[in-house]
Structure formats: C-alpha cells, structure tokens
Amino acid sequence: MNGGRNCDRINVAIDGPAGAGKSTVARKVAERLGYIYIDTGAMYRAVTLAANRAGIAPDEADRLGMLVGKLDIRLKPGAGGQSVLLNKEDVTSAIRTREVTLRVSQVASHQPVRSRLVELQRQLAADKGIVMDGRDIGTHVLPDAELKIFLTASVQTRALRRFQELDADGRVSLTQLEREIADRDRSDEQREISPLVCAKDAVVVDSTELAIDQVVELIVGLSRTKLAEAK
Numbered sequence: 015m016n017g018g019r020n021c022d023r024i025n026v027a028i029d030g031p032a033g034a035g036k037s038t039v040a041r042k043v044a045e046r047l048g049y050i051y052i053d054t055g056a057m058y059r060a061v062t063l064a065a066n067r068a069g070i071a072p073d074e075a076d077r078l079g080m081l082v083g084k085l086d087i088r089l090k091p092g093a094g095g096q097s098v099l100l101n102k103e104d105v106t107s108a109i110r111t112r113e114v115t116l117r118v119s120q121v122a123s124h125q126p127v128r129s130r131l132v133e134l135q136r137q138l139a140a141d142k143g144i145v146m147d148g149r150d151i152g153t154h155v156l157p158d159a160e161l162k163i164f165l166t167a168s169v170q171t172r173a174l175r176r177f178q179e180l181d182a183d184g185r186v187s188l189t190q191l192e193r194e195i196a197d198r199d200r201s202d203e204q205r206e207i208s209p210l211v212c213a214k215d216a217v218v219v220d221s222t223e224l225a226i227d228q229v230v231e232l233i234v235g236l237s238r239t240k241l242a243e244a245k
C-alpha cells in the first residue's frame with residue numbers, strides 16, 4: 015500500500031557513466047513496459063548546442079543560466095526513439111556531434127543549468143510510468159523512484175561501443191575515445207553539484223560481459239517485481 019498514489023506504474027531511474035549503454039537499455043525497457051523514455055543527457059546536450067550557437071563558452075555560468083531560462087526544450091517520444099526539440103527545431107542529430115560531446119560535461123556542471131533541467135525532468139516524471147536515464151536521476155532528480163539501476167562497464171568496452179557508433183566522418187582513434195571517456199567520467203564524478211555517484215539503494219549492473227538484451231531482460235524483471243510490491 016502506498017497512500018493512494020498511482021501504483022499501476024513505477025518510475026525507473028538508470029544512471030551510469032558515458033557509453034555504458036544507458037540510452038539503448040532505457041529505451042528498450044520503456045518499450046517493453048509501455049512506459050515513456052526520457053534521456054536527460056539529451057537535454058544537457060541541447061543546452062550545449064544552444065550555447066555553442068550563441069557563442070557562450072562552457073565556463074560562463076551566468077550567461078548559461080540566462081540562456082537556459084529562455085530555451086524551450088522538449089522530448090518527443092516516437093516509434094524510432096526520442097526526438098529532441100530545441101525552440102521547436104528538431105536537433106536530435108545536431109546534439110550528437112563531437113563539438114557538443116566535448117563541452118557538455120562542463121556546461122552540465124553549472125547550478126543554474128541543472129536547476130532548470132531538473133525542474134523539467136521532475137515535471138515529466140510526475141505521473142509515473144517513466145524510464146529516465148542520466149547521472150543524478152536516482153540520487154537527486156527522482157530520489158523516490160521505485161527502481162534505481164546503476165549501469166556501468168569498463169572504460170575499454172565503453173570506448174569500443176562509442177567507436178562502433180561513430181560514422182567514418184567523425185571517426186577518431188579508439189585510444190583517443192578511451193581518453194575522452196575517462197576525462198568525462200572524471201569531470202562528471204568530481205563536479206560539486208550532483209556528481210555521478212551510485213545511489214545507496216541502486217542495483218549495480220555491470221554490462222561489460224552482457225549483451226544489451228540480457229541487461230534489458232534483467233531490468234524488466236526487476237521492474238515487474240517492484241511493480242508488484244508497489245501494489
């Protein structure tokens with residue numbers, strides 16, 4: 015029993031470092047449960063893209079704070095995955111460039127940026143039935159999520175997965191990608207506000223040796239157990 019809350023659905027939080035497979039896994043888990051998938055990294059990427067376009071450097075906290083207040087960021091679930099709209103423009107591909115990737119962690123380290131996006135994320139999750147992935151979902155955005163997963167994998171495996179995703183144009187060496195991923199981990203883990211840490215009540219899943227579908231199966235099973243407990 016839980017005091018009359020909607021117990022037909024739960025919220026699932028999936029956190030972890032870059033390249034651990036969070037987005038793919040979260041999207042598939044959402045599909046299986048009939049839930050909505052929310053990619054919070056995409057929101058930080060949209061702010062970074064807007065900042066790049068406005069000529070705002072990733073360390074200009076005040077200007078970033080003013081910018082984020084003016085942006086209309088929307089996530090539109092669709093059959094082929096989630097589309098990201100920035101002031102009504104579809105930026106789903108534009109937010110995945112290396113230019114954005116190399117700056118996003120620093121942009122995401124500023125309090126005004128985080129406060130605004132966390133507010134949006136909480137609104138999106140208010141009615142439950144959400145699978146949300148990011149870095150601080152279980153610890154900060156949705157501390158009451160019924161199921162929290164911390165999904166990780168070795169740096170080498172994560173770099174290799176990113177390498178395979180890049181098209182020939184954007185291809186950089188595997189060693190370079192390993193270095194960038196390790197740098198981004200460090201920056202996400204060491205920032206002062208909402209750093210990437212594993213929530214105390216999260217289930218840790220190491221996907222180094224697991225196929226995506228095995229991870230999905232595991233999380234769907236855990237979700238069903240939590241759902242039964244919530245009823």
Ligand code: DC
Pocket residue numbers: 032033054055056058059118119122123147148149150151198202
């Ligand atoms: O998951 P991703 O690689 O698309 O995330 C991009 C960046 O955004 C990542 O370096 C850390 C940041 N991020 C964050 O700080 N908090 C979140 N909830 C999600 C992403």
